[in-house]
Amino acid sequence: MLHFWVTLIFLRCVQTYGQRQPFRDTEQRQEALTYASEAFVFDTNSQIDLSGEPWTSKYGPQNDLGYSGPLTFSHFDYRKCLEDASTPFDIGIIGFPFDTTTSYRPGARFGPYAIRSGSRRQSLGAGRGYTLAWGSSPSDFGSGLLDCGDVPISAYDNAKAIDQMEAAYSTLLSRPVLGGTSEVYKEKTRAFSLDGKEHPRLVTLGGDHTIVLPILRSLHKVYGPVSVIHFDAHLDTWPPRGTTTQEGITHGSFFAVAAGEGLLTNTSIHAGIRCKMLGIEDMEHDDSVGFQVISSEDIDDYGIKKIIEKIRKRIGNKPVYLSLDIDVVDPGQAPATGTPEVGGWTTREVKRILRGLSGLKFIGADIVEVAPAYDNADITGIAAADIVHDFLSMMLVDGPPEPHGAGPFDETDLLP
Template sequence: MKVLSVSALVLCQAVALSCSQIPISEDPLSGTKNPSWKTKYGPQYDQPFSGPLSFAHLSYSRCLEDEEANFDIAILGMPFDTGVTYRPGARFGPYAIRSGSRRQRESGGYTMAWGSSPYDQGIKILDCGDVPVSPFDNALAVDQLEIAYSTLLERPTPDATIKKHFTRSIAKDGLEHPRIVSLGGDHTIVLPILRSLNKVYGAISVIHFDAHLDTWAPAGRYPGQDTDQSRVTHGTFFYLAQEEGLISNNSIHAGIRCKLEGVSDLENDRAVGFQLISTDDIDDLGIPEIIRRIRKRVGNTPVYLSLDIDVIDPGLAPATGTPEAGGWTTRELKRVIRGLAGLNFVGADIVEVAPAYDNAEITGIAAADLVHDFLSLFLAKKSPSLAVSSKDEL
């Protein structure tokens, strides 16, 4: 009889007859009412390997479209890679970095290295999605990136009158502006970013982690590039930024190890406004001295941090467009970044992640972890000591 009852129920549903006398949540064989998911298991939540793809499972909004979305810190993807000179693919960088962050979440953001979590300090951090850049017209794409960044930079921060002020004292208009962590994309994206920041802060000091100088003069490095659009590449953008008065003479490179055409490249680099720390300096000077030199160079000026993933050795971060052997380790780089806490950071980026060249998400995971460091760096008042050490338990 039970089998017949089930068959009758199926037939009833198939012909759209009234089945209201049999509750949907009831087991027709036993008559036992099934509990709902929420009753039995609680709220629906995302596992590290499931759910919509946002950075560290943060709340996600298309902030360029949603004019009501506000934030203290925004994560913004910039999937532009048509300014590269070697391997393309960094347009997929924002996706790879978000994917690499899946094991991160707000509820588990505390690290021993920082002695804090960026998510429990009363600061609103929002993933603002990606800028829909043109893949066909670089001049148009660069303008789109500038307009997008400026749009978010002018967005009022939540509860601005009661929160701690981070940028008000250094902004030209005396207002509090949000800070943006940009996910590249190739390094060209920094030119429109600096154009946007210049409107708010004036000339910016740049801390630039990279294997390459990126200060090449277009006419000298790339002969024949005499059009406005062809001058803009991921190797010339700092030169152009200096031409436009966007960066100060207090900027500094760290991790440089690329091959040069000669001493003239170094002379040009100094003229653009950079001091240089090479990859080898980490052995000859040590991390504390590298940190001291960077801090002394930028001082109390508004500071922008730009990090090309190729500053890390390609054995540890292979997914990049212009790999150079002999780079820093991820651990060394993270330690240098922690030593920069307390500077006047107005923004940061991580660029040149090209996941087509990755293996087991090595590079994406490293990049996502560095973004977590950026968030902690923005909120730390001073360089943290090791808050919790294994030595404490010995």
């Protein structure tokens, strides 16, 4: 009955506001709704004894299950950070639902949704984040973690969309950090930011791979030229082609564009390459852009440890951005992507390499090209979400974790 009268009064308040000042547009209608809602705020918690109600007295808090509640990454707290700066954070999750520069199968605009959906069982936001592989949880390191929602990106104008992504990323990158939730928090970016300040770090959920160009433009303002670790089946350094400038910016050319703008160092590296090319000239151009190549087959010839060693040596002590195209994983394990290539790495191999990169000076990361329309039993979204979980640990720990040592094994059993 109380709900009925509150609703009636609310609607009457809107009507009165409208009579006092007739609605001329949607903005004024929204102002009316805000006026009405602020006019009647009820502190019902002080009036109702929740502890005596049937639910709370028998079952306690209304906790979300792995498959229930609002859809945020791993049950993180959620804010629309671009319009709500009330909750500072140290690492934010942001979605870039964009896919209008793809060359084959579109659909990655639904990637942020699929990745968040794949993360529901993780429940990191509810404290369930510890793994034997890491020997820790991302929540153990005192950083404030927040899901900042998705950027509303134009699906009709690519130039506008790229500018929207840069504006959004720059906005969040310039926000003050939370500075940790406990005394174990450590600053990670102050030492090499151009302004000498600590900046938030973002994990971006794509979206097709072109989203990295506006991200690199934003990062350049804060850190100058950066190195990139690029997990992908494809080089993405092909020279821009087309009859217009905008036509030349695609998910296969954005690194060449970024290099031309001076956004990259000359010490970037690919991992997992196995695409078809025009010829050796593609590799020569890739080298001129500033990349070295680790192919998908190199894991058989040199092994995971050598791959980790070569990536770390290439990057050194410089600020580094990590970009992971889900098609680095074999399509047998991650089919939901725009340009699948057989012969890829397994999810376990990718996760193992990520652990080995911990301790590098990461300023951000992304996962892209998840296109759930091509998925089977949500396996690609689940894999992508688990990789994002690894991103968070990778960005927070001081170095690669040691073998967990549980079970029947000890150091004498380790492979050479």
